[in-house]
Amino acid sequence: MSQQRSERIGKILHYLWLHNQLSIQQAHELLDYALATLRRDFNYIASHYPGMERYHGGLRFSVSSADKEFVFDMKKSINTDAKKEIARLARQYINPNDFIILDSGTTCLELAHILDIPARVVTTDVNIAHSLAQMSHVESYIIGGMIRSGYFTVGESLATEMLNTFSVEQAFISCDALSLDTGITNATLFEVGVKKAIIQRAKRIILLADHSKFEQTNPYTISTLSCMHCIITDKALPDAIYKRYKQAGINIIR
Structure with a gap:
């Protein structure tokens, strides 16, 4: 093709x-x-x-x-270049031997693929855990709980309880949508509790969101943008939106 x-x-x-x-x-x-x-x-x-x-x-x-596996593959194929661009920028925020959390999602999976330094990583994603398990320089932990079929993410109350046993320097999280008015929102309730727990367990939260997520709103609220240390996005984000977020005091990087 x-x-x-x-x-x-x-x-x-x-x-x-x-x-x-x-x-x-x-x-x-x-x-x-x-x-x-x-x-x-x-x-x-x-x-x-x-x-x-x-x-x-x-x-x-x-x-x-x-097919459930196809659903994941299709989601992974959307905005592939943007996700890789965001992952490369996010990688710069990780230092050797850092203790971090990687949230579920295909952008965080791209970041896991390029994690080339010693680190300790907690994740709520089966595919990310599989990728990290093949890296001898990474000490990895997967949070237990219910797995969302077709998405390979872990959620529900057992997962939030397990997250409470960790305290890390920083976490990289994903979302389905974000806006200045409504903050960070998700399309399903399944992962909301986990994402809120991640925000509570890390000193710094970095949101990874490609340009298609901006100025969108989904039904379930995760947090306000003020909880984020920074937002990393890609160059396809329109200048007008980028400037509006900057003017609102959001630390946004592209």
Whole structure:
């Protein structure tokens, strides 16, 4: 697959992940691609990605009918370059032998992949734990509790209780959405208690959020932005949003 087509399909998948449905006409207006090109891309997505349903004039995505592992893979494929960029910036904040927490999520997973120094790491993510377990220079701990199917994250009350046994220098957390008005919010209640516990157990909290998360609001509140030592994002964040957060006194890095 060419890089151009890969980028097009990535943008289409991102929209479908957020909105579950996209017509060819909407994609044409939003993404400015030719209609014939989009028809070919839609047909390709419908035949290669589980949970995608092609209907006359568009695509639907059903999480319930998709393979759970595919759901994770799809989430991981969204904004891949942005997540790697954020991980590289976040890596600069970790010193040899630091004791840190890595929250669940694909951006934190990217950070785990490039952790090339001795460190002690607590995580609430099965995939991150698997990656860290292969690193002889990292002493890793995984928090126990219920695992969210298809996402490989650990949550619920047992996980929050276990987190209370740790105190660390800093934690890197993720979120589904953030805004100046509503702070950090999540789409599901499953991880909210864990994220709140992480914030309580670390001296410094660094939020890793790609540009698509900004000025969005989800139903479940995690914390205000004032609880964050800094927010690390990517260069695709619009200048106007970046300046607005700076003016509000938020330590934002891109």
